[in-house]
Amino acid sequence: MVTLRHLINAEEQDSLVSELAAELALEVVAQSEDELALRWSGERLSLHFPQQQQGDVFVDFVGGAMQYRVKHGGGFGQAVAKACGLSPRVLPKVLDMTAGLGRDGFVLASLGSEVTLVERQPIVHALLADGLKRASVSEEAQAIAQRLSLVKADASELALQPFEVVYLDPMFPERKKSAAVKKEMTAFHQLVGTDDDADILLTKALELASHRVVVKRPKGAPFLANRKPSQSLTGKSGRFDIYAIRSMAPGKFRSSDGE
Template identity: 50%
Template sequence: MNETSPGRVAVHWLNPDLESAARLLAARLNLPPYAEGDAADLLLQLGDDGLSLLATAEDAPGAVRVDFVEGALAHRRQYGGGAGQMVARAVGIRGSIRPRVLDATAGLGRDAFVLAALGCEVTLIERQPVIAALLADGLQRAREAGGEVAEIAGRMQLLEGDAIELMAAWSGAVPEVIHLDPMFPHRQKSALVKKEMRLFRPLAGDDLDAPQLLAAALALASHRVAVKRPRKAPIIEGPRPSAELTGQSSRYDIYGKRRLEAD
């Protein structure tokens, strides 16, 4: 698990009509509701447009929310390069092959959404409850949006819990490919360029159990495990990958078990 203190997180509502729903959410997440003047490092905010996470420090970045309907993900869905994207190649999408994927470190669900948009059935696991709540909210709004986005979200199933434990006790259809993107221990502030990282690191910390995560994935996946890493980061402790895909800022270490074939 991680070594980072999660800080003080409170649930805030941006509309008086949402107070009841926000208090229910706070109780489910075992977090305090926010009152003016309370000390909180992070606010999980419920507004008319769903959930968002906001840091309260003066130099903090803006709020983060999961939005599969508009913005960057909508643009990526339409113009992101399709099956030529690195994540698609890493999980083995080619021709008519659309593997059944488990994204065991879901985060904001961006990679999972890309894979689902390309036709894969994707199960997502997120162990940090606040991040899981943001992701569940984004998936619900996508399903309610109708059209293509709802169809894509229909291929995504979210599980909340520890991925190592869930994979060890797996009872459903065995994932052909497992996608991992463990939080890498950054030592320099200059590395924290994305506002999501600045917000989520106090919550999720670094995935110091990445070797155990990889071992559990290798034991479960039927065909391959694809591990996303910073481009210059060392491989995760354990077996060496059988292949590598390298991009400008990141790479994928591929651990092959069997060749993916079209149905």
């Protein structure tokens, strides 16, 4: 696990930078190219990697890959939507216990579900909060952002009312380096490490879900807690393990047209 020391502010220090630095116990400096650092550009927050060409990591719900996925990713036909049981007439409230950069949660919200994002790592939470803030004032993403709420907490200690669907995507040990390993995943492994309590998170998820728990796993990974799911949806590189508790038949949830 890597600890950040700096919050970079390339321009004048403002109240946001001061508040973030105090909250995250970071030092504010003008430049720090040789260290892993959190960077504030005046417009967005990003994670900076020293001596790497991959570029900074930031949360972007407004443009690029996320908006393309929302518009052209397959809608309700996407694997994560199928696994969580979404359809035009079935839009459950979802708890994403390990939100990370929030991409799967944002996709579910784009289809109409209300999604609560939980993230315990302070730096990752700060990146996610910054992305949601920018999305909330964007014409392209504002309506979707209104269906998202963010909680900074350890998911294993949550005391919440049950959600219809609980989604879990724990960090797993890093694979050998390859072109397929995304820079965001490399960032997370450097900063966060792995979720060694993933089995405990599954137990907590099953306590919080009224209808189903969905666990995202690498294709060849063992089941969490050696607990066999009701079914699995397997893709080219990963799978979704589904732990069904009760039926998600149409008519039990809010539909996209409010029926």
